[in-house]
Amino acid sequence: MTDVHATLSSAQLRDVELALAGANDSCARLRLRDVEIAQGDAVTLHDAEGTDVAELRADDVDVVPPHPAGVAQIGTGTAPDLPGETLVSGAVSARRPLGHRDRTELRAAAGFARVRRAVLVTGAVPEPEDAGWDGAGPVIVLDRGDSSALAVAVARVEHAGRRAVVMPSPSDPASVRDVAEQLIADRVDVWETAIPASPGCAILLTGLSGSGKSTISKLLVERLAETDERTTTLLDGDEVRLILSKGLGFSREDRMLNVQRIGWVASLVARHGGIAVCAPIAPYEAMRREMRERVEQHGRFLLVHVSTPVSVCAERDRKGLYAEAAAGEIAEFTGISDPYQIPSDADLTIDAAVVAPDDAVTQILEAMHR
Missing domain, CATH: 3.10.400.10 (Sulfate adenylyltransferase)
Known part of the structure; x- marks a missing residue:
């Protein structure tokens, strides 16, 4: 052991x-x-x-x-x-101690003892005038990790003259009534309402150096400013390395950490209802999967593979980095001496060698609304 x-x-x-x-x-x-x-x-x-x-x-x-x-x-x-x-x-x-969610506080919220009957609201708590709950028992609201949404739910229950019991939302939605009856009431009446979708979103544009990620992402941010009320944050690979990832190199470990940091910031932006547009190379499947999982705890994640062929990227390379990497002068250069794993779960694939940047942005905006 x-x-x-x-x-x-x-x-x-x-x-x-x-x-x-x-x-x-x-x-x-x-x-x-x-x-x-x-x-x-x-x-x-x-x-x-x-x-x-x-x-x-x-x-x-x-x-x-x-x-x-x-x-x-x-x-x-x-x-x-x-x-x-x-x-x-x-x-x-x-x-x-786990605060209001441990055994003592959960029982205390229900009146220091099991109650005979309670109402469980599965999603958004309706306005008091639209509630229509019967009986006098407590109303169970689910905590899904959004403190703002939870505060609104509790306030609406109390405004309706009922006692709110906060219960952590189980990962298996099918078990929610059973769990509530184990912990709070002998009988739980389920009031099914829609779970409010998080308005936050993170868009990851991944592709080789020179594929067109930065150009597309900057145009995307401009278009979003014109068409979307949400605040948009651009996390471009080169700019991130100046501050957020300053001091990191290009080893496998440093690349993983760089994308982890971008994913963490993107998840915060999504959590607070904004849009994060991220444009690092993000060459490995493992790092992209981790970013998706992190963001989807709070909002939507859109993976865009900018699939411009390596030959075209090399032709666009003004610094001659592809030539130096091919000659063995640069170690761990993505697409030459270090691998770029083609996304297996891309939501959208764009070959920027044949799709103009404005058209690429249009495709991304259409994918966001699907």
Whole structure:
């Protein structure tokens, strides 16, 4: 038996919080990445800030191989492997108080004891005059990690003269009634409403150096300023390296860290309802997948592959970098001496050798509205 550490996503943290409150016999089932776990291991669980949250005793472990098995690439060399995943389940125990979501506070919000009946609102809480809830029990609102939306939901319930009980939203929507009946009320009436879609969005334009990413992204930001009310932030690869990634080189590890930082900023922009337009080379499938997963916790992610052929990119290269890389004078140059993995999950592919920048922007805007 060994001690293992794992960092939870916001959705996983909510599942752990529910288990710590007593749901599912105080057990959680998690899909963890890049962690080797054996049956019987004690897994220390951290939140995004690195704080110990809970400990999980691994009673059941199943290794999930990475997918896809192979990714087509341009250039020589080996890209980082896609991360493997481990499905682990077991009992959890708290390592620190979890505020209003732990057992004591969750019970206190419901009146220090189970109630006979409660209403569960699955999505947006309606305005008080549109609620139409029967009975006098509490109204359960779901916390999905959006503090602003949660505050609005609680305020509407209280304005309607009802008591609000905040319950973390389980990752499996089908289990929400069962979990609520385990923790809060003998009978839970489900009031189904639409889950408000996050208005935030991140667009990643990926492609070789000289493929046209920067030109397209700058035009895209200009068009968005004219046609979209949301604030748009441009995270161009070269500009990011001047400040956010200053000091990083072009090793595999530094490239991964550079795109991780861009993805983190993009997810914050999306979380607050803005649009992030990102234009790094982002050559590896693993880094793009991580960015997608990070952003989709808060908003929409659109992956655009600018697929301009390497021969055209080399012709456009005013600095002669492609020629130097081909002559072996530059190590780890993407598309020549370092691989560019062709995206297997692109939402849109644009060959900027045949598509004009303005037309490329039009295609992206159309994809955003699909």
